[in-house]
Amino acid sequence: MEQENYNRLNVSLDELGFNSENVSKTWKKRKEYYNEDGIRVFTAKNLGAERRRREKHISRLYILRSLIPNITKMTKDSVITDAITYTKRLQYEVDTLTQELHALEEKENLEERAEPKIAEYSAAEDLNNWGIQEEVQVENIGENKLWIKIIIEKNTGRFMKLMETMNSLGIEIIEANVTTIKGAYLIVTSIKGISFDVHQAKHLLADIIKSI
Amino acid sequence: MPMSSGSGDKQDMHDQTGCFDPNTMDEGIENSQKDYNTNNNNINLEEDFKPSVEEELSYHNPQHLEDVSTYTNGFTPSPIDIEQQNLGLNIGGSYNNSSNNDMDNHLANEVYQNSTWDPSVQDMDYINHQEHHQLSEQQYQQFVETQNHNQSYNPSSILDPSYSSPDLLNLLRLPRCSASSLLTTPSNICLTNPTQKAPNFHSSMSFLGDLPIGSSDNTSGSSVLYDPLFPLNLPPQPPALRELFQSLPNGYSMPTSSRNGSIFGGGDEMEGDGDMGVLEFNRVTASVGKGRGKATKHFATEKQRREQLNGKYKILRSLIPNPTKVDRASVVGDAIEYIRELIRTVNELKLLVEKKRHGRDMCKRLKTEDDAAESCNIKPFGDPDGNIRTSWLQRKSKDSEVDVRIIDDDVTIKLFQRRKVNCLLFVSKVLDELQLELHHVAGGHVGEYCSFLFNSKVTEGSSVYASAIANRVIDVLDTQYAAGVPHTSRL
Numbered sequence: 001m002e003q004e005n006y007n008r009l010n011v012s013l014d015e016l017g018f019n020s021e022n023v024s025k026t027w028k029k030r031k032e033y034y035n036e037d038g039i040r041v042f043t044a045k046n047l048g049a050e051r052r053r054r055e056k057h058i059s060r061l062y063i064l065r066s067l068i069p070n071i072t073k074m075t076k077d078s079v080i081t082d083a084i085t086y087t088k089r090l091q092y093e094v095d096t097l098t099q100e101l102h103a104l105e106e107k108e109n110l111e112e113r114a115e116p117k118i119a120e121y122s123a124a125e126d127l128n129n130w131g132i133q134e135e136v137q138v139e140n141i142g143e144n145k146l147w148i149k150i151i152i153e154k155n156t157g158r159f160m161k162l163m164e165t166m167n168s169l170g171i172e173i174i175e176a177n178v179t180t181i182k183g184a185y186l187i188v189t190s191i192k193g194i195s196f197d198v199h200q201a202k203h204l205l206a207d208i209i210k211s212i
Numbered sequence: 213m214p215m216s217s218g219s220g221d222k223q224d225m226h227d228q229t230g231c232f233d234p235n236t237m238d239e240g241i242e243n244s245q246k247d248y249n250t251n252n253n254n255i256n257l258e259e260d261f262k263p264s265v266e267e268e269l270s271y272h273n274p275q276h277l278e279d280v281s282t283y284t285n286g287f288t289p290s291p292i293d294i295e296q297q298n299l300g301l302n303i304g305g306s307y308n309n310s311s312n313n314d315m316d317n318h319l320a321n322e323v324y325q326n327s328t329w330d331p332s333v334q335d336m337d338y339i340n341h342q343e344h345h346q347l348s349e350q351q352y353q354q355f356v357e358t359q360n361h362n363q364s365y366n367p368s369s370i371l372d373p374s375y376s377s378p379d380l381l382n383l384l385r386l387p388r389c390s391a392s393s394l395l396t397t398p399s400n401i402c403l404t405n406p407t408q409k410a411p412n413f414h415s416s417m418s419f420l421g422d423l424p425i426g427s428s429d430n431t432s433g434s435s436v437l438y439d440p441l442f443p444l445n446l447p448p449q450p451p452a453l454r455e456l457f458q459s460l461p462n463g464y465s466m467p468t469s470s471r472n473g474s475i476f477g478g479g480d481e482m483e484g485d486g487d488m489g490v491l492e493f494n495r496v497t498a499s500v501g502k503g504r505g506k507a508t509k510h511f512a513t514e515k516q517r518r519e520q521l522n523g524k525y526k527i528l529r530s531l532i533p534n535p536t537k538v539d540r541a542s543v544v545g546d547a548i549e550y551i552r553e554l555i556r557t558v559n560e561l562k563l564l565v566e567k568k569r570h571g572r573d574m575c576k577r578l579k580t581e582d583d584a585a586e587s588c589n590i591k592p593f594g595d596p597d598g599n600i601r602t603s604w605l606q607r608k609s610k611d612s613e614v615d616v617r618i619i620d621d622d623v624t625i626k627l628f629q630r631r632k633v634n635c636l637l638f639v640s641k642v643l644d645e646l647q648l649e650l651h652h653v654a655g656g657h658v659g660e661y662c663s664f665l666f667n668s669k670v671t672e673g674s675s676v677y678a679s680a681i682a683n684r685v686i687d688v689l690d691t692q693y694a695a696g697v698p699h700t701s702r703l
Contacts, residue, residue: 057541064544067551077517080524083547087531090554094679097561101675104568108673159653160644163637173636175656176664190656 130182136209138202141190145174146201150187152209154180161212162187169204534608553605557679560603560618564675567601603678612689616682618670623648623681625666627655629689635662638688646681647671 065071065079068086072078137149152158159178166173172193179186196204525543529535532546603618615626625643629635636653643650648668655664670676 053541057544060541060544060548064548064551067548067555077521077524080521080528080544083551084524084528084531087528087547087551087554090551090558091531093558094554094561097558097565098677101561101565101568101677104565105675108568156649157644159650160637160640163634163640167634167637173634173656176636176653178650178653180651 132182132184134184134209136202136205138198138205140198143192144195145190145192146198148187148189148191148201148205150185150205150209152185152187154183154185158212159185159187162208165208165212166191534606556603557605557677559599560601560677563599563601564677568675605678605682607679607682607686609686609690612686614682614685614689616678616685618678618681621670623666623668623670625664625668625681625685627662627664627666627685627689629662630660633662633689633692635664635689638692639664639666639685642681642684642688643668646676646684647674648676648681 061076061079064083065074068079068082071082132151134153135149135151139147141147150162152162170193171191174190174192176187176189178188525540528547529538529543532543532550535546536542600620601618602620603616605616607614607616611630613628617624625639627635627639636655640650640653643666647670649671650666650668652667653664656662
């Protein structure tokens with residue numbers, strides 16, 4: 001009964017040209033028939049799907065309601081309204097905090113120049129301590145595909161430079177795996193797009209590493 | 213906060229607003245007086261108001277210029293702003309009461325002579341205010357706290373039930389709060405009296421969106437829904453709105469922004485046969501039922517309500533960064549995710565700010581004790597509550613998805629790109645720029661896609677936060693792709 005009324009109302013609205021998504025969707029699924037009184041009545045063809053969709057919607061509204069701190073009215077509208085307010089407020093807070101953070105950061109930058117810099121972590125030391133050697137290994141794994149293993153000393157920005165150089169040479173990386181061990185980068189990649197053979201590639205890479 | 217007042221009514225109003233920001237309350241009371249004045253005499257606010265204000269400007273107390281400056285702080289001036297400024301000056305002057313008793317009395321007299329406020333309307337306002345009092349008060353207290361306390365905008369003042377003419381008050385105050393949202397007003401509801409100089413008013417106030425005019429003759433039950441405060445659930449709640457509707461005399465209408473002032477349903481309904489609205493209703497009334505008056509009245513408000521609700525869904529959707537589907541359920545779902553993300557971000561930022569504030573002092577202290585190298589690794593004790601900073605968010609763009617998780621110092625970035633761009637290169641660039649130390653990378657190309665995982669550590673002292681990382685990465689990827697960086701040649 002309620003469903004019927006609901007549908008009737010939706011139909012009326014639809015006839016008036018109002019399109020809420022719900023209305024238009026149920027409209028399409030409607031099957032028209034005449035009930036006993038001869039009055040045109042519409043029902044949705046798949047009440048099940050409609051009901052499920054409504055349940056999904058309502059349950060999500062409940063979750064939304066649970067997130068929001070100040071709600072007074074428990075109606076659907078007010079949940080949405082409060083959600084809007086709350087979101088805007090949170091966004092505002094994020095902005096404020098971000099600005100504050102930036103301001104603090106700038107202040108800190110200005111101050112830090114006066115202070116002596118902290119001694120940087122020396123990767124080379126670590127390498128020596130642990131007996132890790134720099135190394136390049138290249139294997140051929142198919143048509144124009146090479147498998148490369150590189151161990152290099154870890155310094156800031158070194159990996160990026162390696163990538164840059166490789167990119168500029170037209171080397172395409174199929175997959176990559178990089179880990180950090182005690183001051184060294186272990187880089188294992190499969191590459192393609194380079195037409196050198198193994199030895200040439202090895203020399204090329206050694207040169208690259210020296211240059212970065 | 214008790215204030216001197218000339219009448220019992222005012223005293224009541226003051227008592228009720230005890231918790232609000234005193235500044236705005238002062239001005240608000242005077243505003244309401246002013247509003248009575250202009251409301252009842254002049255529909256065309258701008259033209260008539262200015263001269264009267266300027267007249268009274270001569271009385272103004274220069275001390276209160278300060279208040280005015282806060283009004284115009286950060287907002288681009290507009291005619292309303294200037295008016296408000298004048299008001300502010302005036303208010304300060306008149307309220308000061310030192311040399312302005314005459315003006316005050318004059319105003320008060322005018323108010324009571326011209327007051328045509330309908331008690332029923334007042335009740336409605338009161339009801340609404342009561343309903344929203346709790347809700348908004350807390351919210352806006354917080355809101356106000358987070359704002360610069362010099363800013364004049366205090367939304368809570370608008371809910372002040374003492375303001376018996378909320379429409380004009382809002383009219384004057386609301387534009388200040390967010391000029392940008394003026395441009396994004398999807399829906400407004402206002403009651404206007406079409407028979408009275410409505411067009412003039414609309415044109416002069418058009419930049420504010422639809423605004424109500426208090427009627428000069430009788431029950432104008434005006435209620436304002438103005439977009440910056442729209443989500444604040446100001447006045448019409450549906451039941452109140454319906455009552456309102458029923459209390460409207462003939463000739464009143466309820467235009468919505470979608471119809472731009474065209475008359476539909478509303479007042480016409482009550483008259484019986486009307487124009488366009490009712491023509492269509494004829495078809496409906498047969499199916500909706502008998503009893504035309506009541507059913508169609510409810511029908512119209514139902515429609516109204518439904519439109520309102522849809523508008524709200526749209527607004528919610530517009531707030532969300534990555535909206536995917538348009539339907540309501542997914543809007544709500546996205547909103548849930550987004551609100552959770554916002555909460556996480558706020559917590560993260562708060563923690564960072566705290567760390568920044570305390571960390572500096574801590575670091576200095578530590579350096580004097582140990583080696584420089586040691587102090588780098590010691591986490592500052594400055595954490596007020598010992599929380600570890602955590603954060604997680606996702607950003608999606610057309611071709612890429614980024615997932616950034618931060619736990620304390622470790623940053624994990626997951627990347628999924630639907631095109632073949634040299635992701636590794638660009639992302640490692642970004643990481644360097646953000647001072648993130650790369651520890652681990654894994655990933656590769658799979659067909660048309662590439663997917664990578666980056667583990668890195670935040671350099672000590674850097675206060676980079678999750679959304680910054682995510683946004684940078686997404687930007688870089690998108691711009692690089694858009695710039696058509698030629699991918700490496702394939703052989």
